[in-house]
Amino acid sequence: MDPDLSAPHSMGTTIIGVTYDGGVVLGADSRTSTGMYVANRASDKITQLTDNVYVCRSGSAADSQILSDYVRYFLNQHTIQLGQPATVKVAANLVRLFSYQNKNMLQTGLIIGGWDKYEGGQIYSVPLGGTVLKQPFTIGGSGSSYLYGFFDQAWKDGMSKDEAEKLVVKAVSLAIARDGASGGVVRTVTINAEGVTRNFYSGNSLPLWHEELEPRNSMLDILLSGASPEPMSI
């Protein structure tokens, strides 16, 4: 089975946006694939639009990048003209305009999340056709299929920042366990009145799920070794 290395780059992906009491938490995996090959195992799918608004990208890597570039450009102009930070609603609507008006050409699902002084933390879902929906939480990307049941059970209103972040990390990690198109590390971005915080949860620090095993340095170890592996060298 020859890998199709000229297949368009798609971010199979798991992306999540969750509001909590005071702000939002955005989460994503880090796998970008070309067919069955993992082109980038540590991608950053949570992209900045303004100081206070970020977007989670899924679907075609090219489409989502160019769309977010355009939106960032126009939002930047808008911020200057307005004289104050753009609101999350305006950012979401701009994304919608691009998504909807070019729906025949684009293949990207996005989650906009941010904080502004008027409405606090907000999450907007902009799936494939250009619909906009404001939601307390939303999931997207191919890995999200495995999370509908999980969120039905685990989501509750009025969570704290730590609860929300833990939920997001757990969810992305569960999706990575079952979706071949998602993988790598879990990145989160938390946005609130205080500002923006980026976090990084790497493979070894994520919990183990059903039929997953504790990683070891080698089969040759009889006891669990404490040391981490070195980066590869030839």
Added chain:
Amino acid sequence: MAGSYGSTLRYKNVERIKSIGKHTLLGASGEVSDFQEILRYLDELIIYDDMWDDGNSLGPKEVHNYLTRVMYNRRNKFDPLFNSLVVGGVKNGQKYLGMVGMIGTHYEDNHVATGFGNHLARPLMRAEWHEDMSFEEAVKLLEKCLLVLLYRDRSAINKFQIAKITEVGVTISEPYALKTFWGFLAFQNPTKGAEGSW
């Protein structure tokens, strides 16, 4: 050890290495149902051979040849078995290692691989394999290959088995996971200074 269902990693405990008779190990990638069918064919082959009770038993060369014929014949009927197979073993002190693909492509070498392994593992093995490696060296080389494949093949999961066959006998290891490395500085904030890129 993965059994995928499209892009879903559906089954995470599939044993893809089996021992055949006394002298052979068979590893398979691709469609699990076809591999199970192949195991049934080989079972029949081994049993009928054993019934002769003549002291002879089929070795890895014979198993490899048989599988090549099976795969190629199915290919000719436009009804292939969707597997790539690795056949290895020792008989009368002679080591043997070969590969058969779903269209009947077959060869014998000191190191073989299937699927993505052809692109990622074989170059590593070409560089580092040498005659008279110790078991430890061989395991280290295999694990190096397995790790690259875990990073770069979408259908891979962090669960492996390594099997060894010698004149004395067969051992197939218990499933185990490898530690992965994510500590590159560049992984922390890859889009710093280039917002909107990867």
